[in-house]
Amino acid sequence: xxxxxRFRDWAEPVPPAAREVVSKLPEADEGRPPxxxxxxxxxxxxxxxxxxxxHVAARGFPAHAVTPRAxxxxxxxxxxxxxxxxxxxxxxxLIGHGTGARVVARALGRYPARAAVxxxxxxxxxxxxxxxxxxNPAGTVPALAGGRLRFSARQxxxxxxxxxxxxxxxxxxxxxxxxxxxxxxxxPEPVGGPPVxxxxxxxxxxxxxxxxxxxxxxxxGAPLLFPGMGHYLMLEPSWAEPxxxxxDWLLKEL
Amino acid sequence: MxxxxxxxxxxxxxxxxxxxxxxxxxxxxLRELGFAVDCYERETSVGGAWNWRHDRSPVxxxxxxxxxxxxxxxxxxxxxxxxxxxxxxxxxxxxLERYAGHFGLSDHIWYGMEVVSVVPAGDGxxxxxxxxxxxxxxxxxxYAAVVIANGHHWSPVSPEIPGDFSGQVIHAAGYKDPSxxxxxRVLVIGGGNTGCDIAVEAAQHAERVWHSTRRGxxxxxxYIGDRPADQVRHRKGPAWLRERRYRRAAADLTRxxxxxxxxxxxxxxxxxxxxxxxxxxxxxxxxxxDVSRYDGKAVELTxxxxxxxHLVITATGYRPRFDFLxxxxxxxxxxxxxxxxxxxxxxKHPTLAVVGLVQPDAGLFPLAHWQSVAVARWLxxxxxxxxxxxxxxxxxxxxxxxxxxxxxxxxxxxxxxxVDHVDYLRTVESLLSRLEGVK
Ligand SMILES: Cc1cc2nc3c(=O)[nH]c(=O)nc-3n(C[C@H](O)[C@H](O)[C@H](O)COP(=O)(O)OP(=O)(O)OC[C@H]3O[C@@H](n4cnc5c(N)ncnc54)[C@H](O)[C@@H]3O)c2cc1C
Ligand SMILES: NC(=O)c1ccc[n+]([C@@H]2O[C@H](COP(=O)([O-])OP(=O)(O)OC[C@H]3O[C@@H](n4cnc5c(N)ncnc54)[C@H](OP(=O)(O)O)[C@@H]3O)[C@@H](O)[C@H]2O)c1
Numbered sequence: 001x002x003x004x005x006r007f008r009d010w011a012e013p014v015p016p017a018a019r020e021v022v023s024k025l026p027e028a029d030e031g032r033p034p035x036x037x038x039x040x041x042x043x044x045x046x047x048x049x050x051x052x053x054x055h056v057a058a059r060g061f062p063a064h065a066v067t068p069r070a071x072x073x074x075x076x077x078x079x080x081x082x083x084x085x086x087x088x089x090x091x092x093x094l095i096g097h098g099t100g101a102r103v104v105a106r107a108l109g110r111y112p113a114r115a116a117v118x119x120x121x122x123x124x125x126x127x128x129x130x131x132x133x134x135x136n137p138a139g140t141v142p143a144l145a146g147g148r149l150r151f152s153a154r155q156x157x158x159x160x161x162x163x164x165x166x167x168x169x170x171x172x173x174x175x176x177x178x179x180x181x182x183x184x185x186x187x188p189e190p191v192g193g194p195p196v197x198x199x200x201x202x203x204x205x206x207x208x209x210x211x212x213x214x215x216x217x218x219x220x221g222a223p224l225l226f227p228g229m230g231h232y233l234m235l236e237p238s239w240a241e242p243x244x245x246x247x248d249w250l251l252k253e254l
Numbered sequence: 255m256x257x258x259x260x261x262x263x264x265x266x267x268x269x270x271x272x273x274x275x276x277x278x279x280x281x282x283x284l285r286e287l288g289f290a291v292d293c294y295e296r297e298t299s300v301g302g303a304w305n306w307r308h309d310r311s312p313v314x315x316x317x318x319x320x321x322x323x324x325x326x327x328x329x330x331x332x333x334x335x336x337x338x339x340x341x342x343x344x345x346x347x348x349x350l351e352r353y354a355g356h357f358g359l360s361d362h363i364w365y366g367m368e369v370v371s372v373v374p375a376g377d378g379x380x381x382x383x384x385x386x387x388x389x390x391x392x393x394x395x396x397y398a399a400v401v402i403a404n405g406h407h408w409s410p411v412s413p414e415i416p417g418d419f420s421g422q423v424i425h426a427a428g429y430k431d432p433s434x435x436x437x438x439r440v441l442v443i444g445g446g447n448t449g450c451d452i453a454v455e456a457a458q459h460a461e462r463v464w465h466s467t468r469r470g471x472x473x474x475x476x477y478i479g480d481r482p483a484d485q486v487r488h489r490k491g492p493a494w495l496r497e498r499r500y501r502r503a504a505a506d507l508t509r510x511x512x513x514x515x516x517x518x519x520x521x522x523x524x525x526x527x528x529x530x531x532x533x534x535x536x537x538x539x540x541x542x543x544d545v546s547r548y549d550g551k552a553v554e555l556t557x558x559x560x561x562x563x564h565l566v567i568t569a570t571g572y573r574p575r576f577d578f579l580x581x582x583x584x585x586x587x588x589x590x591x592x593x594x595x596x597x598x599x600x601x602k603h604p605t606l607a608v609v610g611l612v613q614p615d616a617g618l619f620p621l622a623h624w625q626s627v628a629v630a631r632w633l634x635x636x637x638x639x640x641x642x643x644x645x646x647x648x649x650x651x652x653x654x655x656x657x658x659x660x661x662x663x664x665x666x667x668x669x670x671x672x673v674d675h676v677d678y679l680r681t682v683e684s685l686l687s688r689l690e691g692v693k
Contacts, residue, residue: 004683007488011485013323014335079332083332086334086356090358091358112286
């Protein structure tokens with residue numbers, strides 16, 4: 001597909017839709033680029049609002065999380081991300097989690113991000129599906145027929161997440177995956193050549209270690225690993241560790 | 255601004271002339287490839303034509319885009335999707351200001367500075383003389399390359415009409431809002447988008463309106479059903495079907511005295527105006543042929559008729575101007591028409607390029623974007639791998655003109671740079687693939 005001749009976007013532009021954006025701004029504007037977080041399947045901006053947004057703002061970066069339109073396909077969701085990124089006063093850093101990383105990867109073909117971070121990225125849906133079937137067959141099989149994907153605590157969270165907390169998060173996570181969020185479509189070449197970091201946990205039961213390596217290799221690097229954590233790095237007790245490492249990396253790259 | 259020992263020598267930096275849409279995207283794309291850039295803008299802010307505060311801005315209070323958002327916006331920085339399909343000019347300026355802010359472009363722009371001379375310094379570099387428009391200071395700086403983005407819609411051209419006219423004559427560039435039309439008899443000359451826009455405003459405000467065109471045109475609507483016409487035009491389908499759709503959508507106004515076009519659609523720059531046909535049908539606009547001469551209070555038309563307008567507005571277009579360099583650098587002929595590869599690259603000067611000098615049948619910004627991506631990659635290759643650069647140059651010199659330039663056009667000045675945006679972008683894409691891997 002040509003990135004220059006965009007007949008589809010010219011003839012049928014993605015229509016506008018409501019997009020929820022949560023923001024936390026630093027006390028003083030130090031001229032740092034804004035960070036735009038993109039959640040994956042089944043959760044919303046709240047997952048970042050829990051700990052990460054406040055922490056990021058405290059470290060001097062404007063922090064935003066967008067929840068792309070519900071039920072949107074990959075194209076529409078990437079459009080939502082680019083729309084919000086372009087509305088920010090400065091070139092943004094895009095940070096996607098899970099299938100949100102895939103939305104970010106797609107958005108990178110359309111928006112020259114200052115940098116990008118793919119956290120526990122589901123870029124290759126089949127690998128993720130395989131992992132899901134292994135760790136939670138009962139919750140996954142119905143989704144294959146278009147039903148709701150049900151997760152188990154053991155599948156999503158590391159061993160050190162208290163059971164009732166995990167249960168509360170699970171309540172809010174509900175996913176009906178769309179086929180195109182899972183496919184293995186080509187990822188576009190990021191425009192403007194931004195630095196891209198892949199981060200995740202070798203103990204993630206949704207995104208296997210090999211998938212992390214592949215994702216990082218796709219963008220020319222090695223993944224940053226946080227052993228012992230589950231899929232939702234931003235909701236675990238040690239949430240500060242990965243986000244601090246990401247911010248340190250950013251400061252080095254900028 | 256001195257990172258080299260000699261204050262006037264800017265080393266590998268690139269000079270960009272103008273901070274309109276084309277200059278802004280040139281700065282952004284050159285910076286993205288790592289070039290140092292100094293942009294000079296003679297006005298005190300960005301936006302060029304879209305900044306109505308600028309004396310030379312050709313827009314008037316009522317101007318809306320004629321190209322819809324998806325075909326107008328930069329391909330990597332969309333306009334808000336909640337904006338109207340054809341935003342008002344003030345929004346286009348806001349968009350360009352946001353673009354400049356978002357990518358931090360203002361740090362590289364020197365405002366109130368006019369480039370008055372660009373001279374080859376030998377060795378492929380350029381001596382650029384810049385004057386402060388506030389008067390006084392002038393300086394010369396040496397650059398590795400020059401990218402001209404000075405626009406081609408700011409130097410008005412008016413027809414030379416014999417005789418004397420006792421009423422008032424202005425060029426459309428000086429028309430700012432309808433107040434000067436109120437209760438007057440107005441003759442608008444010119445059937446481009448400007449002439450049609452002003453004829454419509456006159457129909458809304460003036461006592462009587464004549465619209466003079468020297469030929470027939472395809473008057474395209476802004477909408478087909480509930481979709482912008484240019485979006486419908488890009489739906490999948492064979493070329494003949496799309497052409498038929500266009501022909502059917504265009505208004506047949508011959509019943510109202512408007513001549514039928516004697517050329518195929520897109521052989522003249524497309525007119526997009528949903529209101530003009532209505533006002534002709536309502537009798538608020540009277541179509542008249544070309545003007546032959548002035549005679550005191552009267553204007554004589556080529557069909558012999560005499561009319562007596564108070565005000566004549568010539569919406570007869572603009573001409574490109576490159577006063578700051580010797581014409582041969584851009585192969586400019588005696589009529590003032592430059593001859594550039596892809597309307598961008600100076601044929602004999604690999605470090606001299608022009609961005610935005612095209613008249614597409616769609617928005618200009620996307621073309622200016624891809625042009626400047628190509629210029630940036632070309633300059634990089636030229637600076638780092640001369641051998642491969644000459645190979646690319648050789649290949650490019652074989653590219654047939656007809657593959658990127660619209661060859662069948664009404665042969666008047668305004669079609670010098672007419673391109674079919676799809677053919678044109680396809681060509682730039684193939685040039686970019688020849689420059690593949692350049693970083
Ligand atoms: C009335 C009107 C409506 C239009 N509507 C549309 C539309 O709907 N869609 C569309 O795509 N296009 C439209 N256009 C075309 C329009 O020209 C382009 O959209 C766009 O503004 C061109 O940008 P540019 O940067 O190439 O030129 P400009 O906007 O003209 O900018 C050139 C800049 O260079 C500066 N400059 C010039 N010479 C010098 C110098 N020697 N030294 C320093 N600075 C210099 C000028 O001050 C100016 O800021 C319209 C044009 C007109 C006249
Ligand atoms: N709303 C908008 O967004 C908007 C509004 C205005 C303009 N624009 C754009 O701005 C650019 C300039 O448009 P424009 O309308 O100002 O100029 P233009 O496209 O050059 O049109 C000039 C018109 O004047 C006629 N003309 C030229 N010289 C003449 C002469 N000596 N005697 C009689 N008629 C003469 C031309 O006829 P020929 O066809 O015979 O040459 C043509 O009809 C275009 O790209 C246009 O699309 C956009």
